[in-house]
Amino acid sequence: MANYAEIEREAKIYLDECVQNDKIDPALFDKFGVKRGLRDKDGKGVLTGITNISRIDAFKMVDGKKTPCEGKLWYRGYNVYDLIRGLHGKRFAFEEAAYLLLIGDLPNAKQLEEFSNVLTKCRDLPTNFTRDVIMKAPSKDLMNTLTRSVLTLASYDDTIGDNSLQTQLEQCIKLISVFPMLAVYGYHAYNYYLNGESMYIHRPQPELSTAENILQMLRPDRSYTDLEAHVLDIALLLHMEHGGGNNSTFTTRVVTSSGSDTYSVMAAALCSLKGPKHGGANIKVVEMVNHIRETVHDETDEEEVRDYLCRILDKQAFDHKGLIYGMGHAVYSLSDPRAVVFKSFVQQLAEAKGRKKDFDFYNMIERLAPQVIADKRHIYKGVSTNVDFYSGFVYNMLDIPLELYTPIFAIARIVGWSAHRIEELVNVDKIIRPAYESIMEPRAYIPLEER
Ligand SMILES: CC(=O)SCCNC(=O)CCNC(=O)[C@H](O)C(C)(C)COP(=O)(O)OP(=O)(O)OC[C@H]1O[C@@H](n2cnc3c(N)ncnc32)[C@H](O)[C@@H]1OP(=O)(O)O
Numbered sequence: 377m378a379n380y381a382e383i384e385r386e387a388k389i390y391l392d393e394c395v396q397n398d399k400i401d402p403a404l405f406d407k408f409g410v411k412r413g414l415r416d417k418d419g420k421g422v423l424t425g426i427t428n429i430s431r432i433d434a435f436k437m438v439d440g441k442k443t444p445c446e447g448k449l450w451y452r453g454y455n456v457y458d459l460i461r462g463l464h465g466k467r468f469a470f471e472e473a474a475y476l477l478l479i480g481d482l483p484n485a486k487q488l489e490e491f492s493n494v495l496t497k498c499r500d501l502p503t504n505f506t507r508d509v510i511m512k513a514p515s516k517d518l519m520n521t522l523t524r525s526v527l528t529l530a531s532y533d534d535t536i537g538d539n540s541l542q543t544q545l546e547q548c549i550k551l552i553s554v555f556p557m558l559a560v561y562g563y564h565a566y567n568y569y570l571n572g573e574s575m576y577i578h579r580p581q582p583e584l585s586t587a588e589n590i591l592q593m594l595r596p597d598r599s600y601t602d603l604e605a606h607v608l609d610i611a612l613l614l615h616m617e618h619g620g621g622n623n624s625t626f627t628t629r630v631v632t633s634s635g636s637d638t639y640s641v642m643a644a645a646l647c648s649l650k651g652p653k654h655g656g657a658n659i660k661v662v663e664m665v666n667h668i669r670e671t672v673h674d675e676t677d678e679e680e681v682r683d684y685l686c687r688i689l690d691k692q693a694f695d696h697k698g699l700i701y702g703m704g705h706a707v708y709s710l711s712d713p714r715a716v717v718f719k720s721f722v723q724q725l726a727e728a729k730g731r732k733k734d735f736d737f738y739n740m741i742e743r744l745a746p747q748v749i750a751d752k753r754h755i756y757k758g759v760s761t762n763v764d765f766y767s768g769f770v771y772n773m774l775d776i777p778l779e780l781y782t783p784i785f786a787i788a789r790i791v792g793w794s795a796h797r798i799e800e801l802v803n804v805d806k807i808i809r810p811a812y813e814s815i816m817e818p819r820a821y822i823p824l825e826e827r
Pocket residue numbers: 419652653654655657689698699700701702703704705706707749753754755756759762763764
């Protein structure tokens with residue numbers, strides 16, 4: 377291992393120079409009409425594509441005026457609330473919603489059975505892949521482990537050079553099927569080598585749904601309750617898809633447009649999703665909430681908790697980034713419909729598991745944080761809890777380890793990424809290449825001895 381301490385001093389000098397040379401006057405963004413984060417000042421995203429996969433509603437027209445409204449999420453024309461209600465708490469959602477998003481329509485009973493069978497058959501890793509790839513160099517960062525596994529799977533795929541659309545679809549389906557194994561086995565490797573816990577690898581069971589398989593592969597005795605499996609299944613449904621503009625799906629479309637292969641595209645999407653402003657927020661929320669509870673003197677004292685939230689926003693506390701995780705959204709205004717569903721589970725689960733005190737604390741943060749953010753930031757559309765706020769608490773009550781929260785998001789979102797990859801390939805054969813205004817001035821070359 378290199379002695380990196382030796383480069384620390386040099387790196388400090390490089391950094392000071394980099395920052396000085398890279399700084400761009402914020403006024404230039406206005407001057408050139410560049411939209412920071414590809415968003416207007418009022419938060420509306422720059423139009424970069426067309427999709428028929430999903431829709432997000434966050435505003436409605438009232439007397440000809442665009443007005444914030446409760447959020448709605450639609451998959452292929454169906455409201456996600458209706459998709460959940462239609463299950464009647466009996467069927468599992470993942471397989472049906474995956475068919476809907478990927479193929480474009482709700483499956484009938486026969487189509488659903490066939491599609492579930494396809495997923496089951498594909499739920500298989502190459503010989504010794506777990507031993508030779510997943511168990512090697514284990515890490516607490518399971519998103520990195522997952523990304524590495526996805527990229528390595530490409531070397532085992534004989535169809536990698538075939539760029540027909542059917543092959544791309546097959547590769548997407550295979551990856552959707554094996555993501556739970558890659559994530560859960562990655563966790564076991566980490567838990568064994570780095571936490572000193574016991575190692576066990578349970579194979580997926582063909583008769584079980586994706587959600588049930590995650591739980592049985594994760595637990596030493598393979599056991600889970602019906603409630604746990606259905607809650608996890610709905611969590612997967614809620615995370616599957618969120619339009620073309622979210623950071624990881626846009627990444628999917630950008631990398632797809634360069635002609636790259638399915639494995640590389642999904643690896644890129646994973647790298648985007650893990651960011652703490654995106655899917656990685658679910659881990660951050662739990663860490664932040666635990667940190668606040670450990671730091672304040674009295675967690676029931678609203679004023680003390682409010683002050684602490686202010687300190688987080690002022691970059692004086694927690695990770696010093698100035699963000700209250702699980703709050704706010706690039707699109708939603710008054711509410712994120714998925715957070716609403718999560719909250720209803722949390723309440724049920726917290727009562728069943730005797731976690732009322734924890735629930736009350738989350739509730740307090742949910743109430744206080746939007747006020748504090750609105751006071752300290754320029755929020756034009758309202759700020760509310762997002763999908764990541766309660767998801768970690770739910771996973772915690774399902775005894776899912778913290779390190780797996782973002783990988784579980786990925787297990788769901790790869791369905792949306794796949795649908796967008798196929799939609800991009802079917803419709804647009806054009807490399808995505810936006811413009812950057814250059815403020816660089818040409819300079820006369822200076823020979824080394826004269827610098
Ligand atoms: C699955 C998902 O990806 S859901 C999102 C998960 N991410 C998080 O929970 C992290 C916390 N939240 C955030 O960082 C933001 O709300 C984001 C990244 C989700 C959206 O950010 P934006 O699109 O910039 O939101 P919006 O335009 O409403 O924000 C307005 C201002 O409020 C700030 N703001 C928004 N939410 C928060 C927050 N939770 N904490 C602190 N400041 C916030 C923004 O940084 C922005 O400040 P700026 O004008 O100085 O840049």
